[in-house]
Amino acid sequence: MSESAIADFVTTFIPDTATHAEPVRGRVVMSKRQIVLVTSDDRVVVPLEGVFDVKHASAPGDLAKFFEDTVTIGYERDGQKHVAVVEGGGDTVDRFVTLVFKALLNGTTVYAKHPARRGGRITDESFDTADLFLVPDAVELRGATSARIVVSTVTHFERLERDVGGSSRPLLSVRHVGDASAVTTELALDSSRRMNILGRFLRLQYAQLKQDLGDATLSDDEVEALVAIYSTGPDVSLAGVLGVDVSHLTMLLSDLEEKGFVVDENAIEHGSTGPASQARQGTVELTSLGQAAVSEHLEDVNN
Template identity: 35%
Template structure:
């Protein structure tokens, strides 16, 4: 299965064929909540067991209780704001609330397919969609797909921007759709991707290729961490990793494909990513034991690429201004960029202003860094030259 960036990853978008338990979120302190979802079950793609609320030490009530305590203690002036925030955002079993907002959603229940308004809570272990009378609990380990910005036809009249979350309950696949303004949904989606993927044990081969030359690089066992601008593979003593970390700048990615290979007598998905590093095309390969996580990582790469590319789609950079951008990319601090590019100071200042207005650099004057969009433009230019 291949993915030229900008096309579908080949991961099927879950069909929202489940209903929703409807009601409006009233006072959560007096709500009678019951569990809908999150029962034990095997992930049909990976053979992993989807953790239920019970298997992770709670039914979701602890997390909701943390939210209720937050409301009850809002006027307590005996603690500092920081102390109170830390205490109120942690449940009895040590689970932290990392997401808390009100949204319209369609949860994977058994009633009509109709959006309701409620509260979206998320910890490192579970996602909870709560109204005054119902709640849907989605263990993070049960999530097999995250699709951002694709509004299903069944609810397009209700939502402008959504994230669809596919998850497993028992042996059944379900879908929940959460809608809201674009900024809120995008921020929530990034946190959700991180909750699913961060800390995953990953086998990495970097570089697998430099240009077209295959490298005899051994696989490394390491962790994985998502940042907005990069995927980081840190050194990890617990995993026996002694080498330093490396990262893939997502603005430098030019192509990726997901291929199936036999590793240790087992068929696994391998994500092969071509990206620009130090002015040349490098291929890195990574794999995880979970097909579910591999698919979600592919979703994440495509999403960030799409966001960065969308931001520069209508940007037209003059050749002289592009030379300044490439010069910033190629040189370090302390370099006299005006002399290097044979420009006077006024001309350089004007070009920097244009790049800043187009959101390609972080400041309108030196010193400054390239934004992800700026690095994307430079890497496309480098790739064009290499071809």
């Protein structure tokens, strides 16, 4: 490849399910314009402008005998549709999937209404243009409409038909938790291909968080503590808000940290580790899993 590679790793893959019955070993090289699957005797080019779907999940059907997890890339080239399947386990492939979504979506112009709803109330906001970017743990809108959709706070999304600029068109309606309340953002993209990819990105992140939540257990006290962390500022005493003594709060925060729902930002900054303590009450932050737990709780309350 003549252009700079932003991903380059060795794994097992099926370059094209129409021409390869079994996986082969080779290199996956990605630039800003294409993905190239290279084997000892072949080279398959996947143009990013032709990618219409990306899935990262357990291997489907007959492929399960070859892979546990896969990244499936549907793409069009020379007027024909193709499917490539890449072995999907490990941090390297996770980063590759993120890079693919960013390459496909970053900088895309969208028509956005934010918020279209606040709680159950329809707002009088109108659609305006923005540029869409994927950033760590969030979808950002930058432009005339500015918004940040933290993926872990998304509680529902669906495709709808709405009047945008005088004509009916499909859009993605995303309900998420804003400043302690549920809001809905509506996004319309000119490209149905990119609309599908954005929906796939949200479904992928949403499914993973729901699975992680399903694998975890939280007591009522722990849920209450997570909501208090979300709702209060750094200068507010969590012990006072929760009506517990400091020793009990320390135990709650320590358990939540061990389960992956909170992190001590002060400890990270100073390179220290260990259980939650009284001194860190103002620095404790929700992880993406903690935000997802709060979102699910608030959604249950609102319903």
